[in-house]
Amino acid sequence: MLTLPNILTLSRIFTVPLLVGFLWWPAWAVGYAIAFALYCLMGITDYFDGYLARAQGTVSKLGVFLDPIADKIMVAAVILILVGKGVIADWHVIAALVILLREIAVSGLREFLGGLQVSIPVSRLAKWKTTLQLVSLGALILSGAVPHWPWVLLVGLVTLWASAVLTAITGWDYLRVGLSHMDS
Numbered sequence: 001m002l003t004l005p006n007i008l009t010l011s012r013i014f015t016v017p018l019l020v021g022f023l024w025w026p027a028w029a030v031g032y033a034i035a036f037a038l039y040c041l042m043g044i045t046d047y048f049d050g051y052l053a054r055a056q057g058t059v060s061k062l063g064v065f066l067d068p069i070a071d072k073i074m075v076a077a078v079i080l081i082l083v084g085k086g087v088i089a090d091w092h093v094i095a096a097l098v099i100l101l102r103e104i105a106v107s108g109l110r111e112f113l114g115g116l117q118v119s120i121p122v123s124r125l126a127k128w129k130t131t132l133q134l135v136s137l138g139a140l141i142l143s144g145a146v147p148h149w150p151w152v153l154l155v156g157l158v159t160l161w162a163s164a165v166l167t168a169i170t171g172w173d174y175l176r177v178g179l180s181h182m183d184s
Contacts, residue, residue, distance in 0.1 A: 001060065001062055003053070003056075003058045003060065003063070004049075004052055004056075004058075005048075005049040005050070005052045005053035005056070005058060005059075005060075005063055006049070006053075006060060006062055006063050006066065008045040008048055008049035008052070009045075009049045009063060009066045009067050009070050010066065010070075011045060012042045012045055012046060012049075012070040012071075012073075012074060013066070013069070013070045013073055015038060015041075015042055016073055016074055016077050018038060019035055019038045019039060019042070019074070019077065019078070020077050020078075020081055022034045022035035022038065023035045023078070023081045023082070023085065023141065023144070024081055024084075024085070027085060027144070029144065029145050029146070029147070030145075031144075032141060032142070032143075032144030032145035033142075033145035035141050035144075035145075036138065036141045036142045036145055039074075039078070039137070039138055039141055040138065042074060043134055043138070046067075046070070046071060049063065049067060050067065068107075068110075071130070072103050072107065075099070075103065075133055075137065076100060076103065078137045078140075078141065079096045079099060079100060079137070082096075082137070082140050082141070083096055085144075087140050087143065087144060087153075088140065088157075088160070092157055092160060092161075094164075095160045095161045095163075095164035096160065096164075098164040098167055098168055099133060099160075099163065099164055099167050102167045102168065102170070102171035103167075105171060105175070106171060106174050109174055109175065109178040112178070112182075113178055113181060116181055118181050120174055120177055120178065123170060123173065125166060125169065125170050125173070126166075126170045128166060129163055129166035129167050129169075129170050132159050132162050132163035132166060133163040133167075135155075135159050136156050136157075136159035136160040136162075136163050137156070137160075138156075139152055139153070139155045139156030139159065140153065140156035140157070140160070142156075143156055
């Protein structure tokens, strides 16, 4: 149960409060820089936990369960803090809300379908969505460390909207598949 891939996944979950702390208080460039480094490290562990589990043949039910939860916890925490700190503001909050709502809805749908023993595989488009989310949130975190580079914030906001669009599309795809397995 405590394989290296599972330990990497758990480390992401346990690092979220530290990440949030550096983003929340105090609001200083060094804190955002440390948060950005932590965020990148968490992204790297996200890649390697799955890679190692498959390469070593140690894919476990715990890992399959925890990995998407770790991703959603990290994404939701970062979005909430960035909205709370005003990094994501005005109309951009809508894009963040689309992402959060889709993550909650798809999680609920997966849980419901799991009870029916129906799984929904992750699509290639959903992988692109995740990549854009990670790039977007990383850029938005980095923008707090380098406020004299406004293009970093712009990259973060543009990719936030792009990921929100893909989030809506993939959410609809999952919902369509899920609805076909529900009783009328």
